[in-house]
Amino acid sequence: MNFRVLLPIAVLLSIVSIQTSAQQSRPLTSSLYRQRFTKTLHRLQHHQQPTPTTSTHNLGVTTSAGPSVGRVRDYFLTVEELDWNYAPTKWDHLYGKSLNDSMAALYTVHSLNPPRVGAVYRKAAYRAYTDASFRMRISHDSYLGTLGPVIRAEVGDRVRVRFRNMASRNYSVYPYGVVSRYDRSKKAGAPITPGEEHVYEWDIPDRSGPGPKDPSSLVWAYVSDANPTRDLHSGLVGPLIVYKRGLLEPGILYPTKQDFDQEIVTIMMVNDENRSHYLTQSLALAGLPTSAGIDLTDATFRESNRMYNVNGFVFNNMEPLMLVQGSRVRWYLMTLGDEIDIHTAHWHGATTLIGGHRLDTVELLPGTFRTADLVPDNPGQWLFHCHVSKHMMAGMSVFYQILSTNGEEW
Numbered sequence: 001m002n003f004r005v006l007l008p009i010a011v012l013l014s015i016v017s018i019q020t021s022a023q024q025s026r027p028l029t030s031s032l033y034r035q036r037f038t039k040t041l042h043r044l045q046h047h048q049q050p051t052p053t054t055s056t057h058n059l060g061v062t063t064s065a066g067p068s069v070g071r072v073r074d075y076f077l078t079v080e081e082l083d084w085n086y087a088p089t090k091w092d093h094l095y096g097k098s099l100n101d102s103m104a105a106l107y108t109v110h111s112l113n114p115p116r117v118g119a120v121y122r123k124a125a126y127r128a129y130t131d132a133s134f135r136m137r138i139s140h141d142s143y144l145g146t147l148g149p150v151i152r153a154e155v156g157d158r159v160r161v162r163f164r165n166m167a168s169r170n171y172s173v174y175p176y177g178v179v180s181r182y183d184r185s186k187k188a189g190a191p192i193t194p195g196e197e198h199v200y201e202w203d204i205p206d207r208s209g210p211g212p213k214d215p216s217s218l219v220w221a222y223v224s225d226a227n228p229t230r231d232l233h234s235g236l237v238g239p240l241i242v243y244k245r246g247l248l249e250p251g252i253l254y255p256t257k258q259d260f261d262q263e264i265v266t267i268m269m270v271n272d273e274n275r276s277h278y279l280t281q282s283l284a285l286a287g288l289p290t291s292a293g294i295d296l297t298d299a300t301f302r303e304s305n306r307m308y309n310v311n312g313f314v315f316n317n318m319e320p321l322m323l324v325q326g327s328r329v330r331w332y333l334m335t336l337g338d339e340i341d342i343h344t345a346h347w348h349g350a351t352t353l354i355g356g357h358r359l360d361t362v363e364l365l366p367g368t369f370r371t372a373d374l375v376p377d378n379p380g381q382w383l384f385h386c387h388v389s390k391h392m393m394a395g396m397s398v399f400y401q402i403l404s405t406n407g408e409e410w
């Protein structure tokens with residue numbers, strides 16, 4: 001056979017093979033999905049029994065998502081804009097120096113030339129109120145700082161968050177780890193416009209609660225999903241703690257302390273104020289209007305706007321966290337962010353148990369949440385800081401204080 005015959009056959013074959021592969025790789029339509037997964041669906045629908053519920057508080061309500069519903073826990077959340085000071089004591093307690101005389105100067109000392117915002121930035125934060133009138137704000141634990149209020153629920157519960165956007169931009173509340181109930185009016189995390197309210201409902205099935213090797217509670221996060229990265233750097237993140245069944249009293253939003261005496265929540269993060277919605281407002285606050293020709297791309301200027309913080313505090317400007325010698329402390333650790341948000345949370349003066357392992361340094365990657373248990377035994381004032389050298393030098397550090405129970409001086 002010569003080429004004149006072979007060539008047209010080869011071309012014909014290649015067209016057939018292109019058509020076949022195009023057919024194979026065409027996007028799956030819903031009918032194709034249905035064909036492919038009919039067997040699996042059939043097995044799930046007809047052969048696998050639903051997981052029996054063991055809730056002691058089961059109200060008998062079953063949702064389309066599967067989990068049985070225990071209590072409905074109501075929260076009234078807002079987003080509010082505030083001028084946040086990362087270093088309110090105006091002192092570098094880490095190095096025991098004035099802010100001007102330490103590494104802190106770049107990040108916390110205001111200056112017109114070169115342009116430096118200093119320690120105060122316009123931010124947004126979640127806050128909680130007592131009811132749907134949104135008139136009485138629930139006191140925000142000062143150590144939580146920019147972190148949102150703690151939302152607590154037990155496995156089997158439903159969390160109902162009535163959200164009022166008191167800020168000037170679109171925001172939302174979107175949870176990790178739990179099941180957002182389908183809402184015909186808004187997809188989960190969809191933006192809520194300023195002044196508008198929305199009610200979110202989240203179910204807490206077994207798979208949102210502690211696993212076999214977890215302690216009796218664990219932490220997730222809620223964030224704003226309107227513009228995820230910029231909302232986060234603007235300050236919007238809060239803790240969502242899920243307990244095993246039976247730890248939360250009816251009507252009380254605090255645990256009954258069966259296996260711990262105190263809870264602490266910290267988030268280590270590099271808040272990049274360059275990526276906040278409010279950079280322009282922060283500059284204006286600092287008397288640095290963008291019309292003044294500030295070079296927003298200058299590397300040192302940009303670094304000065306990165307705040308290496310714990311709960312919104314730098315250089316040990318958080319009031320010391322108070323722990324009692326011999327008590328059982330549950331410490332929830334969070335981080336979110338970017339490649340720079342690789343943190344190693346480290347306690348001086350104590351060790352922790354995490355998943356049965358003894359550690360005094362815990363690795364945190366963006367979007368990871370860990371629960372550590374510790375029994376402080378060594379009275380005194382200790383550092384809790386990120387062990388990444390750069391982060392520690394730039395102020396990602398707080399004090400905690402272990403109070404002696406036998407009157408010893410320390």
Ligand SMILES: [Cu+2]
Binds near residue numbers: 343
């Ligand atoms: Cu770090």
